[in-house]
Amino acid sequence: MLRVTKIFRFETAHAIFGYCGSCKNIHGHSYVLHVTVQQANPNEGFLDGTGFVMDFKDLKRIVKAQVVDKMDHCIILSEAYLAQNPHLGSLENLDIWPIEPTAENILLKVKSAIEGAMPPEVKLCRLKLYETADSYAEWEA
Numbered sequence: 001m002l003r004v005t006k007i008f009r010f011e012t013a014h015a016i017f018g019y020c021g022s023c024k025n026i027h028g029h030s031y032v033l034h035v036t037v038q039q040a041n042p043n044e045g046f047l048d049g050t051g052f053v054m055d056f057k058d059l060k061r062i063v064k065a066q067v068v069d070k071m072d073h074c075i076i077l078s079e080a081y082l083a084q085n086p087h088l089g090s091l092e093n094l095d096i097w098p099i100e101p102t103a104e105n106i107l108l109k110v111k112s113a114i115e116g117a118m119p120p121e122v123k124l125c126r127l128k129l130y131e132t133a134d135s136y137a138e139w140e141a
């Protein structure tokens, strides 16, 4: 299967409510996101026209608008976390989620944010979100 991938980076802070450990405190990560796409109707031959599965520049424009520009330098906290720490509600760039902002849930948010923005000839097929150099969440169609 022919696939192309583009890698994005963003800096985001979060905390995990109810976590028994240091991740219950607000801290940041330099997230690394791998976005992989394939043709919606693949064939095994050479690619006609531009020869692209998808122009990397188009992929960049979509993911930047839907994900990076929204999450970069943002603080994501759950409603549960805010309920226990109401003084944090006035923080600038605060994004409040009904779920915990784990690597898994951030990845699923990313998926729903960019899936609908893909052109019809392209299918989102794989996402990888590195929270640290050696910890990542992955989704594959």
Ligand SMILES: Nc1nc2c(c(=O)[nH]1)N=C([C@H](O)[C@H](O)COP(=O)(O)OP(=O)(O)OP(=O)(O)O)CN2
Binding pocket: 016, 023, 101, 102, 103, 104, 131, 132, 134, 135
């Ligand atoms: N399945 C998940 N587990 C954990 C998540 C997560 O999102 N999904 N998040 C955290 C913390 O937010 C943080 O990412 C710590 O993760 P970890 O990989 O343990 O980070 P370090 O390598 O820096 O931790 P060390 O203490 O140095 O091993 C926790 N778990």
Ligand SMILES: [Zn+2]
Binding pocket: 014, 023, 027, 028, 029, 131
């Ligand atoms: Zn973390």
